[in-house]
Amino acid sequence: MRSEVTVTLSPEQEFRFDLEGAEPLTNEEARRWLDAEFVRLDCEPLRPSGKVLLADKVLVVAANAGRTLLSDAAWSQQFARAARAALERETVRIDIPSMAVTF
Secondary structure: OOOEEEEEEEOOEEEEEEOOOOOOOOHHHHHHHHHHHHHHOOOOOOOOOOOOOHHHHHHHHHHHHHHHHHOOHHHHHHHHHHHHHHHOOOEEEEEOOOOEEEO
16 A cells, blocks of 8 residues: 655645655654644644644644745655654645645
C-alpha cells in the first residue's frame, strides 16, 4: 500500500510527501511533535469550544506552516511522518482551502 501525505495550499500549489521506506513514528511521538508545532507556530483551535481534534491539529499545523515550512525537506518529512502516525492512516490528504482532512 502506498504511504503518502499530500497538502494542498491552493489549486496551484500542492505538496506531496512520499513516506515509502520512511521510519514510522509511534502514535505518541507523533502527537507530541504535533503538539509542540501547534504551540511553536502559534496555532489557534478551529472550534469555538477550544477542543482540538487530531485531524484539526494536523490541518492547522499545515496551514500555519505554509509554503515556507512545507518546502523545507526536513520539516516536511517530519510533519508527514507525524500526520500519518497520529491519524493512523497510510494516505492522508490535507486540503487547506477546503479545511478538510481525508484518507
